[in-house]
Structures are given as C-alpha cells and as structure tokens.
Amino acid sequence: MIDAAVGMELPPLVKGPITREHLKAYAAASGDPNPMHLDDELARSAGHPGVFAHGMLSMGWLGQLLVEATGVGSVRRMKTRFARLTWPGEVITCRGRITRIVEEDGERRAECEIWTENQDGERKLVGSALLALPRA
C-alpha cells in the first residue's frame, strides 16, 4: 500500500456462508453470553426469524481486511455502526476504500470508509478506519 491514493479499494475479504457453528465458536472465544446468537427459539420469541450473528464477528472480519491491507500494528482507529443484522447462511464481503490521505503525528495515514455487505449487496456494518501507511 505504498502507492495508496484516494479512491483506492482495499482487497476485499469474503467470509461465510455463516453457520451456527461459527456463532458458537465466536461466542465462546469472545465471552459473549448473549443467547440471541445461539438459541433460535429465544431469538424467535424476540421477533427475529432465528439467531443472528454477533456484530463483533463482522467487525473482526473488517479488522482482518484492514490488517491484510496495511499490516499488523497499522490500524490506528476503527469504528462501525451495526446498521443491519447479519444472518446464518449469508456470504459476507468486507470492503474498504481510501477517502483521504493525511499527515498526523509524524505518520502518513489513510482514512477509509469500510463496510460489510451480503451476497445481494446489502450493507450490514458501515464505518471508518484510520491506517498508518509505510513511507514511500
């Protein structure tokens, strides 16, 4: 990413189809006890068609997208809004695009818009990130 420029897209990262096994593994590893991700009956009683994925699972994939673009230790900030729920069976593509290049704290940094979308192009998480870039 030495040639980073405004408008450049980060190489996309594809995840899924999401399974209930993914959700069980993420619940255990993250320590998130929320049964809405594990118990279909409870999720239905709350008005959902069934369990839905942890928002933080998708945000974790966005973290992987960023690190694969500019390297471990390069992420200065990331922020997402969980705009829509993500469901088992969906294939999620993580995407990012550079919106601005700035000089800050002695570093060259790229501001990016980031988002996840399903197989129909519906955006689920939307947010932004700030990445430190290597010196040209």
Add this chain to the structure above:
Amino acid sequence: MPSKDMIGRVLSTGSATVTAEHVADFARALGDPNPLYVDGNAAARGPFGGIVAPPTYPIAFMTQAMAGGMDTFLELGLNFMTLVHGEQEFEYRRPIRAGETLTLTGRIADVYEKTGGSGTLDFVVLETEATAADGRQVFFSRNTLISRRA
C-alpha cells in the same frame, strides 16, 4: 429506563494478563490465519517479537478482564429482549502483546434517548480505557448499546 444520573459512573474495572492461547482462540473464531496471532515461533521472529492481538480482540479481553459491573449494568434498566450493539469504536496506541498485563476501567459515558415511529430507543455509551504497567494507554473502546423501550 436508563437515567442520565448514571453518566460518569464506573461500570467495572479489572486487570488481566493477555495470554497467547486466548488471542489464538479469538483469531481462530474469526477464521483469521495471520501467524502473528496464532504461531508463537513465527511471531517471535516477527516485527513485535511475539504474539500480538487482532484489532477487535479488546472486546474479548474486556469481557475477561473486567469483573463485576453487572449490578450497575442492570441498574441502567435496558430492555434485554431488544438490546443490540449499535456502534463500536476502537482507538489503538500500539499492538496488544501476549504476556502483558493491562488494567481496564469502563465508564458510562452517555445516556440518551431518541423517539421515532417505532417507539423510544434508549442509548447507552460505555467507554473503556486500557493501560499498561507503565501507565500509558494501549487502547480505548467506545461501545453504544441500544434497546427499544418495552
């Protein structure tokens, strides 16, 4: 329903040591094969001299490190059946390293409501700061929770 009187209250505190096993479990649950997260030998030869954590690892570490807080959290009076994670923000000063001990403090930073066509939504913003043994900040987390009032 959450009261603005709770703004500024400490929700929970704690400290814990980041273990390579926990970092690797978390990376595997994300399906992230980066050797700096999961392979101690490769990471030892890498730029940080050991295992480091992926960007969203703080969410798992916060759960592990911060004991208590549930009484204060319940006092907020959120509707758990409609509770969702609305927004999440992280700021990073440097990578989190396996083997280091971090001290965390979580606070209720804001409480507000919005009323729209589907009723009233309660918003609670939790801010958590993690510092290392040298007293310097390692990461900062801002977590917005939303519930629809019953």
